[in-house]
Structure formats: structure tokens, C-alpha cells
Amino acid sequence: MRAIKKNIIKKMGFFVLMYLFCVSTFADCDANCAVLDFNNDNFQDSSEDGKLVLRYMFGLRDEQLVKDLNQSGFGSSSIAKKIDALDKELDVDGNGAIDALTDGLLLYRYLDGQRGQSLITGVISSDATRKSFDEIEAYLNTLAG
């Protein structure tokens, strides 16, 4: 009986260690993973992260935020939290407001690999403080890390 108890305690200790390892790994990821990798799959791309940030800016949350997208084990609330943490940094054109049809599309196009004039055509607000593709690209390069 005592041997069985010892064995159970040993096994529980193993699971506790595994749990702590996983928690610390994910905690590291939150701090160090690329800022625009919203689903934490180690890629910054338009097909997942670009859509996520656009949907988020359009006010979609929970299941609607992640529908048909790869969450890579990262739940919708964690994804929303990661996007939300960027706060004012999401104001890509620097007009003081965060808007899906300007900032969101700039982020989407940037993650899609578009650069130069095609990055900014039709999606810069009239009161933007970052207007040229040079300024937008430089800003997003800093943000993407």
C-alpha cells in the first residue's frame, strides 16, 4: 500500500513538473514570440494573423473571431488578449483611432507581403500622420520585430 502511494506521489510530481514546464514555456512565448503572430504558431501571416486582427477590429470575438482559422491550441480569448495588448500600437496610420478599414487593412496587406504603393493605396485615413508607404513600412517593421 505504501509503495503504491509513493508511486502515485512520484507520478503526480512528474505531472506537476510537466505542467510548470508548459506554463513557463507559454509564458516565455507570450513575452518573446513575434508581436503579430496572434495565434502563436510561429508565423506572422495574412491567412491567419491578418484575418484575426481584421476580425478583431470589426468587433468579432469568441467563436466568430477564430472560425475556420488555425488557433494552434491558442484559444480565442488568448488571441483577443494578445491583439488587445497592442492597444494604440494598432493605430498604424497614426491618426489617433484604430479602424479596420485603414489600420486593419494595412496590417493585413503587410502580413500578406505587400510593400510600396500597393501597401497603402486607398487605406490611409485623411488625418493620418503616417501617410507614405515608407513611413508605414518602417512602423510595421518595428512592430513585427
Ligand SMILES: [Ca+2]
Ligand atoms: Ca501566426
Ligand SMILES: [Ca+2]
Ligand atoms: Ca488609425
